[in-house]
Amino acid sequence: MKSAVLAAALAGVALSLSGAAGAEAQAGALTPPGEGPLDVSADDLDVFDRENRIVYSGDVNAVRGDTRLRADRVEVFFEPAEGAGFGAVTRMEASGDVYYVTPTEVIRGDRGVYDFVAGEIVLSGNVVLTQGCNVSTGSRLVANLETGVSQLAGAEGGERVRSVFFPDRDTQAPAAQVEDCPRPEIPGEGPEPFVEG
């Protein structure tokens, strides 16, 4: 894995991966969302029937398996059902203090798109990827949920990707076990569990 090579070579160093604007770096294997239903909690929800679109607002938390997407606002898009109405979920668009949280990573961004059809999560705008003690920053992170490969890119003509690696740390250990590298604080009250009717 490229990140491991970089970690070994550049331990404890703030790294500018490339002088070229918009350079990309492999950000490791991102934990894909779990299986089963998607539970979403928020302050409010607007459902637009004709547009096959629902909008959550106010401390939104979408939880599936061990993964969680947190944002100020999340729009969920559905494909049209046969005839009329809602079909399957195709895409989620998150904005405002977006966090994608897994047992081993926390990724922060200004915006996020979870594409169920492409099997891809994209976070953009002031992206901060935290894996244990290792931290990378960039402007756009694309995670392929099928291959597990994620790429962090700098801004076009702007800020480049920067990473700080600590090779003697187990980056795959749950955050709770990395005592001297506490996880970033996630804003809001946290997810509310769904209780069956």
Place this chain on the structure above:
Amino acid sequence: MKKRPAMSLAETHIAIGPALGERRAQSLAAARRRSRFVAGLRLALLAALALIVLNAAVQVLINGRGRDFAPASVPTGEVERIVNPRFTGRDAQGTPFVVTADSAVRQPGGVPGLTALENPRLDYALLGEAAGQSAVLAETGIYNPQARTLRLETGVSLSTRSDYEFETSSATLHLQDSRITGDAPVYGEAPWGAIRAGGFEVRDDGRHVIFTDGVVTRLIIDERAGDGAEEATE
């Protein structure tokens, strides 16, 4: 031609007297018969009139049962209890609605026509054909004909024509502008999943649904999302 011999006055009087008395007696008898006949006719007319009034009253009573527009009222002191009440109206778009119930009690004083309902039902386009007139919306309700609102209380169960189902403890149907609001915790089922919220509102003829005051939803993720689109492009 022979001439008749002339009669004397005395002879004439003797000849006319008995005939005149007989005619007078006959006239008197005829007049009495007419009086009796007219009196009989008058009695028959009064009897017929009484029968007509009685028949009309009986018809009203018979037709009133089971007819919604003429509910049978049973005075119960201060309030009026109505069996099988029926209230009709139209919303702002002219869509008709019909509110029915098992029984109703008019609220004395306050808002004119304010009526408490048992097992209220509503036949209205917003609730769709599935709900229909037969679906009981709640255990109790209050219909306000002035504001055209139906306030539902206790065991509220609503289904909209856009396939949403709501279960809550209270909700209000604003029939004037085709809205439903609820400010109590609600559990709902939608075409895309299930919802729990602190309150809800159905707007725009059911095309815009709002859940408020803390929302938790469960979306069923179909892993085949997009398959149809992909197949269509192949």
